[in-house]
Amino acid sequence: xxxxxxxxxxxxxxxxxxxxxxxxxxxxxxxxxxxxxxxxxxxxxxxxxxxxxxxxxxxxxxxxxxxxxxxxxxxxxxxxxxxxxxxxxxxxxxxxxxxxxxxxxxxxxxxxxxxxxxxxxxxxxxxxxxxxxxxxxxxxxxxxxxxxxxxxxxxxxx
Numbered sequence: 001x002x003x004x005x006x007x008x009x010x011x012x013x014x015x016x017x018x019x020x021x022x023x024x025x026x027x028x029x030x031x032x033x034x035x036x037x038x039x040x041x042x043x044x045x046x047x048x049x050x051x052x053x054x055x056x057x058x059x060x061x062x063x064x065x066x067x068x069x070x071x072x073x074x075x076x077x078x079x080x081x082x083x084x085x086x087x088x089x090x091x092x093x094x095x096x097x098x099x100x101x102x103x104x105x106x107x108x109x110x111x112x113x114x115x116x117x118x119x120x121x122x123x124x125x126x127x128x129x130x131x132x133x134x135x136x137x138x139x140x141x142x143x144x145x146x147x148x149x150x151x152x153x154x155x156x157x158x
């Protein structure tokens with residue numbers, strides 16, 4: 001059987017199969033490259049973490065298991081510090097010289113930022129609610145006016 005004797009449907013099937021196969025192969029290569037999900041956080045030493053906390057450069061501090069993840073004010077790059085599994089983040093930082101006042105200030109700054117975010121969210125939702133309420137009221141008024149015209153015409157006829 002020569003190539004010209006093959007069914008055109010089989011040729012199209014093989015072409016589509018190869019196209020899908022190579023497409024999936026390319027997607028798998030992109031995902032496995034590691035940069036698809038964003039850059040990995042930079043590992044830093046505990047002493048560098050302490051310096052950044054003491055300088056007031058920490059924007060966000062999160063403790064997940066034995067990892068302390070921080071985001072700095074000047075750059076939104078995430079950094080990670082490994083700690084001992086049984087040790088709290090406060091114990092670790094105080095052992096390296098971070099005072100409780102500095103931790104309190106960091107906590108207050110984070111709480112204030114969180115509060116501002118919640119305030120903006122509430123204001124945004126309140127604005128959206130008021131907008132939807134106005135649209136409902138105007139729609140109801142338009143419907144009432146539209147219903148009044150045929151009723152008036154029927155009263156004139158009858």
